[in-house]
Amino acid sequence: MHNTPLGPVVPTDRAISALRPLPASAVRLDPTGLLGAWQERNRTATLPHCVERLHEHGNLANLHRVTGEFDGPFTGWWFADTDVHKTLEAALWAGNVASSEAAPTAGNLSSFVAETVQVLEKVQDPDGYLVSYFQAGHRDRQWRELPSSHEMYTAGHLIQAAVAGARTAPGDPAVQQLLAIARRFADLLVERFGAGGEDAIDGHPEIETALVELFRVTGHRPYLDLAARFVALRGHGLLGPEGRFGQRAYYQDHRPVRAASEVTGHVVRQVYLLAGAVDVAVETGDSELLRATERLWESAQATKTYLTGGQGSRHRDEAFGDPYELPPDRAYAETCAAIGSFQWTWRLLLATGRSRYADELERLLYNGIASGIGLDGRSFFYSNPLQLRTGHDGSDEDAPGERLPWYKCACCPPNLARLMASLHTYAATGTSSGLQLHLYGRGSFASAGRAVDVATGYPWDETVTITVTASDDDPWTLTLRVPAWCADARVSVNGVPGSFVEDGWVRLERVWRPGDRVELVLPMPPRLITPHPRVDAVRGTAALARGPLVYCLEHADLPAAALEHARTTGADPSGQDFEHTRTTGADVSGGDFEHARTTTTGLPGHDFEHARTTAAETAGGDFEHAPDVAFEDIRLDPGVPIGVRRDHPLAPVALVVNEDLPAVPYFLWANRGPGPMRVWIPLVPTTPPR
């Protein structure tokens, strides 16, 4: 077992691994930077909030039911224990153990860890089983409903909490106790489902990656073997053809990972499974399996990923949907799915060292993940749509108009907590030949005697200054990621410009001295992004971005005057394009064709009357009769400059379009009360140059 504090995902020395994570103690994010501020908010607001909610919503009482200390009913979903385990994991990544000198003073987090471990010890069955729902009142169903029971999913989250403890404070007694609890459950799984045991898998993946991580912490090979077995068993219909959703693709049991051609079904299940498959592949040296996960990643990115990095196009089944089915308003884009995608992508970055994966980590973090949590750190989105309409029907719990403090299915808040608590470990990696920076946050990063300080206002500012603070006498390479959105990055070392961008990296190899200073400039002109032509739902629109941030228009920024302006400039029905359509429309006749006279705007008299109140049949010219102006009428004129505004009340850098419409970073939306929002903005009919 390691004695240096480590973070999530630490491949063994024999693993396929192009890059290595840095020791958690060798990386620090400064709270004055955005990433560090998020981590600080997590420690002081989100984590205590989660613990309070576990008390309030009965998750802890569910455990006490098993020990007989509580005699009320079970509360919440049958996998409610996982909210406890994830909060525990987050508290442990944040260093909250009683024995730790680094233990923070915030509230009762250390005692939460200590007390919860004691409870888990008491709740656990002698054979290692620990799922409170089935232990008290539903013993007859134990192990009998694997497609839906989430028992191994629950074991997985327990194991990951123990791994977090073992990585951050291996000597802490409570951590040692927790690790023993987790191992007992894992040993039970090995006994029951290992080679020669039952051929079975859990309906919800998660145990796979947990077992590999436990193997990494303990060196106990049977955990890895069981994870490999679960990955191999999946895709053969073991979960049966039936169930609420009727189809195996829902839980990825229709085709083995190796043979799958696209991501399908429930998004979180799919991405958790593939994260586990990468873990298995790299630890077993299975490069074929690794390639399969890369292929699926490319496919998902190409056809089933939102501009924000979010995934999941359907509320029904919380599922991916069809290729190019990417509705902005009904985007599911679950926060947990983005976190799962982050975990999967991080593993691929470590395995392959490709900048593409680091780019995606950045996109996810600043958009699809960050949008899941409010400025207060105590409110959360479950799904992260790219549009909220005027008159939104938010009667789905997972599609409210603003962030909620908690959910009946509260998977997302503690998932955010555990990611944010370990965020510093994802910013940089090391190899024997040097140090690689992936996420530019203010802080310090070190590896094997080589250390740098990073000073930057990123993502608001485009300059990143890296100062070497420690080095040995050998040459080594400082590798800096250049995001794919950045067209003309500039680098200088001690004031001397130079070096090329290659494969998304700038590689600076030299003998470094303390005090050496690298300046990386990543120009961030506002970008107008048009969608892929096959994405029907956002045809004829464009989105705004700057640097890694996707922007949005939000109702709070749009006074009535702006709406009036937008209506006038944006959708004037007397514009040339409409004229044109009307003219050519009426010319169509003769030849082999009969009666092709009525086209777009050719509906006369009483038909027009009818069209006015029929949503789907109204022709363009009817627009001038619209009785009210809604947020949806906002149009963007691509000929008008897009500017940068630095005095916006919500965002350090806002964009300004059409001279008076401010756009704010997507992740900040809905922090000023509920109201309409849109990422994809309709373009005006283009008037061509003469």
Add this chain to the structure above:
Amino acid sequence: MHNTPLGPVVPTDRAISALRPLPASAVRLDPTGLLGAWQERNRTATLPHCVERLHEHGNLANLHRVTGEFDGPFTGWWFADTDVHKTLEAALWAGNVASSEAAPTAGNLSSFVAETVQVLEKVQDPDGYLVSYFQAGHRDRQWRELPSSHEMYTAGHLIQAAVAGARTAPGDPAVQQLLAIARRFADLLVERFGAGGEDAIDGHPEIETALVELFRVTGHRPYLDLAARFVALRGHGLLGPEGRFGQRAYYQDHRPVRAASEVTGHVVRQVYLLAGAVDVAVETGDSELLRATERLWESAQATKTYLTGGQGSRHRDEAFGDPYELPPDRAYAETCAAIGSFQWTWRLLLATGRSRYADELERLLYNGIASGIGLDGRSFFYSNPLQLRTGHDGSDEDAPGERLPWYKCACCPPNLARLMASLHTYAATGTSSGLQLHLYGRGSFASAGRAVDVATGYPWDETVTITVTASDDDPWTLTLRVPAWCADARVSVNGVPGSFVEDGWVRLERVWRPGDRVELVLPMPPRLITPHPRVDAVRGTAALARGPLVYCLEHADLPAAALEHARTTGADPSGQDFEHTRTTGADVSGGDFEHARTTTTGLPGHDFEHARTTAAETAGGDFEHAPDVAFEDIRLDPGVPIGVRRDHPLAPVALVVNEDLPAVPYFLWANRGPGPMRVWIPLVPTTPPR
């Protein structure tokens, strides 16, 4: 009780009623016309199919469980009895009673009616209760779960079956027995929930319209009073704030009908409720309530209705969704919702006599309803999307790629059966001053000694010839609906042209003689319809229509060559609009704005590489690199003539666009195997005239 056979919805003489339904015996649809053919197919294929499926899927066994004649488990949903009741209703509208001279010979339908009535008699509790799920095994839950139990919904469908019998064969012994059964259940409801009883409503409306219809058949006022009470009680939170869906708007219990400003929640519940509210309003003379239903109808049409007349934009909750949230691919547009909308709209037509409602009946019938049933009459869609994608994930039972023979929730097939069985009664109405034709089907229609024959190939042909076959000596008015889609209808009487279209009607008043001949020509040029600008999901597209029919492109009609052609002409990235964007985009700089250089297609080098595989970020110019051509790439050039083709294997009249792409009527889609389809077709970037 009437002795003349009647159809659904026969307001009493005191009701608010601008138009009156014709006696069922006075209307006949000829099976050589489309409407008559549908009705004939319903009798010979759909109805026997439904009866077979009721046996096969256990609906009838569920009833026998209560009497002890079957000891297996209950099958299906707790409201499975309603499939029996709706099939019974359909069989009775079709005249299948043992005693009827008009009883058709098809299969065992008459014996199905007789036997089912005998079973229902045996199953019914002494107090009138009759819901087999709760009667056998779930007595403890009886009447205790009204938000979800569907008990009164089930009673409603039982009552409607009895009403169908009483209207078509009041003297038949089995019908009299069925009516007595229905009345016993209705009397139980009056006793339990009538004035002075429990303040309660059913989570799923349906009982309201059933009780009014039962009042109309029996003259027993307490049934009407109870219906009025249910309508008045709704909207006050009686169903509680909780439940799976968490919000009262789901079952329209958040606001009374009178105060509601828009349709919300579960579509079928909403439209059934409003059909019942119209019934209550017209029978109680409550014009305020009637106006409220009209207002909601206008609102639904303006913002929550598809081009096909379909309603319901969300799979989740089977719900309406937000205003202008009308995705074509994830359209729910449940067949039952379209049927419910038809029922609601028919009631408004009778009450007000406005042509607008008749137009909507036509649109629904030929599009959103007809698409629900396959050419074979034995396969059905539950939801009716306006687009099916390449690579469609059809793992939702209600979103398969082709029509299924039955569903776990089999509400739609027997609902289609009962509508089709009574279809002839919706084609025309009568008043003391004349006869009104609404749906142009080949057949004959009579009222009070005035009769006409209708000869037409409508909706394929544009000419409708009406010959008077009986008349008295007084002048009367033959009123013909002129659809709103028809720009220049022409009418002649005995070869003499004339008359105006007013409010959507041509009114021909004169002394009619047998042999008088009216020719109505409804020109049907193909129409290119552009969507309302607020409907984001179909921006930049157009739909094809001809006459009352919405058309679609279907994969079966598109050989590889056509796809190739479409790609070349439709989406050439070198077109002028893209050029223009690139040019103006690069000009944007200076002034108050910094860095606004990168726009639409300004992504250079390696970013382009990245964009290729990132669905949502790919710029237009990337299109030429697309590795394969999918159905989604089809584009429409609005400058190319749209023609009519009469030799298509599927449709008597197909449309032809871009010279070689056939479009078929939407309702006929998916009759040639599963495959992509689209109603809204992307338009090419328009090259403007010089």
